[in-house]
Amino acid sequence: MGDPLDRDAALALDMADPLRAKRAQFALPEGVVYMNGNSLGAAPVAAASGMDRAVCVEWARDLIGSWNLHGWIRAPQRVGASIARLIGAAPDEVVVADTTSVNLFKLLVAACTHRSGRSTILTEPGNFPTDLYIAQGVAATLPGRTVRTVTADRLSEAIDDDTAVVLLTHVHYRTGAMHDMAAITAAAHARGALVLWDLSHSVGALPVDMNGCDVDLAVGCGYKYLNGGPGAPAFLYVAKRLQDQLASPLSGWMGHGTPFAFDDDYVPAQGISRFLCGTPPVLGLAALEAGVAVFDDVSPADLLAKSRALSDHFIEMVEARCAGQGLTLISPRDASRRGSHVSFAHADAYALCQALIARGVVGDFRAPDAIRFGFTPLYLGFEDIWRAVDTLATVLEERAWDRQDYKVRAAVT
Numbered sequence: 001m002g003d004p005l006d007r008d009a010a011l012a013l014d015m016a017d018p019l020r021a022k023r024a025q026f027a028l029p030e031g032v033v034y035m036n037g038n039s040l041g042a043a044p045v046a047a048a049s050g051m052d053r054a055v056c057v058e059w060a061r062d063l064i065g066s067w068n069l070h071g072w073i074r075a076p077q078r079v080g081a082s083i084a085r086l087i088g089a090a091p092d093e094v095v096v097a098d099t100t101s102v103n104l105f106k107l108l109v110a111a112c113t114h115r116s117g118r119s120t121i122l123t124e125p126g127n128f129p130t131d132l133y134i135a136q137g138v139a140a141t142l143p144g145r146t147v148r149t150v151t152a153d154r155l156s157e158a159i160d161d162d163t164a165v166v167l168l169t170h171v172h173y174r175t176g177a178m179h180d181m182a183a184i185t186a187a188a189h190a191r192g193a194l195v196l197w198d199l200s201h202s203v204g205a206l207p208v209d210m211n212g213c214d215v216d217l218a219v220g221c222g223y224k225y226l227n228g229g230p231g232a233p234a235f236l237y238v239a240k241r242l243q244d245q246l247a248s249p250l251s252g253w254m255g256h257g258t259p260f261a262f263d264d265d266y267v268p269a270q271g272i273s274r275f276l277c278g279t280p281p282v283l284g285l286a287a288l289e290a291g292v293a294v295f296d297d298v299s300p301a302d303l304l305a306k307s308r309a310l311s312d313h314f315i316e317m318v319e320a321r322c323a324g325q326g327l328t329l330i331s332p333r334d335a336s337r338r339g340s341h342v343s344f345a346h347a348d349a350y351a352l353c354q355a356l357i358a359r360g361v362v363g364d365f366r367a368p369d370a371i372r373f374g375f376t377p378l379y380l381g382f383e384d385i386w387r388a389v390d391t392l393a394t395v396l397e398e399r400a401w402d403r404q405d406y407k408v409r410a411a412v413t
């Protein structure tokens, strides 16, 4: 890698980047360095035309016939199959449905019921709030279940004969720390527990391998690195070997074996479709399908190599240019133990984040004191990173963040 402080070296890295052409497939505003694709992915150019077709042709012209004519009814399975390729799953092991939170509920209840003699959902403190809250809701719903939290360093040894399911987010939303999926899954299986991975901060940024790691269950967001748009539907994965043994607690008609038979009694579909609940969100699926299609010709190895190179470059440059300015790296320094975002703690992280956004460098703040920068390999380049750090250094040197209006927190931080 060239000298990270040198803009020309950054430009040369961009010229040699095999993913360089992907940037043109996104509609980003000129001059903005968008480092928040780990929270809301950028808009793929094709999302607008995909939604336009779904609204103006399929909905407006072909009306209800589009459920069959344009394949709306199979969109959850079709888009799920495209996501499966990104997570090392078979096409019929993934389906798009609901939100990540709702999918967590469905799969956690299914897992606890399947391991009925065991009482514990094991997770870590500081996991993403919805994962913890849903686990707590499941424990409150199912008699005799409890949530146990154990820090990452002691997780594997904490799995025991009473563990029904281990629930973890593969890449931590705040620190970017990445769990060893293969080792934890194997440790859980050795003690007869199931594992549910939340892939929200992995899918679309790093290759993950559901089948290679023998993962039981997974969920993930559609609106982060998959670029499915605000509130995009989420996905869930269930290993084929478990699909017909697990039951969704949300036994809606779209998970029925023959929904259009309109029977009184629920009989689940065979396979992954039983984890659907209600009518598919067709417009959201159209945008997500465009987002996932951007990955069609992307090699997982290129994705990983660029994610690591961008984030290594960023850390090196921040530490060189912003030394003594109150920033402390809270992400693992070793790229092999990190996902695709990097966080620094700063006493005035919120105001600092606002000052950067005002200058076109968009990261985000995570309470209580983290400023988080996401590295989306498809549309960020090395010169972007150079500009982002240059701006960060200037804002810190000039204390440009120290303004009252930058300290007033908005509803969404």
Ligand SMILES: Cc1ncc(COP(=O)(O)O)c(C=O)c1O
Binding pocket: 039, 099, 100, 101, 102, 128, 130, 131, 169, 173, 198, 200, 201, 221, 234
């Ligand atoms: C790890 C993780 N899980 C889940 C979610 C969100 O779930 P939902 O789409 O249900 O709001 C997020 C959102 O940032 C997340 O970071």
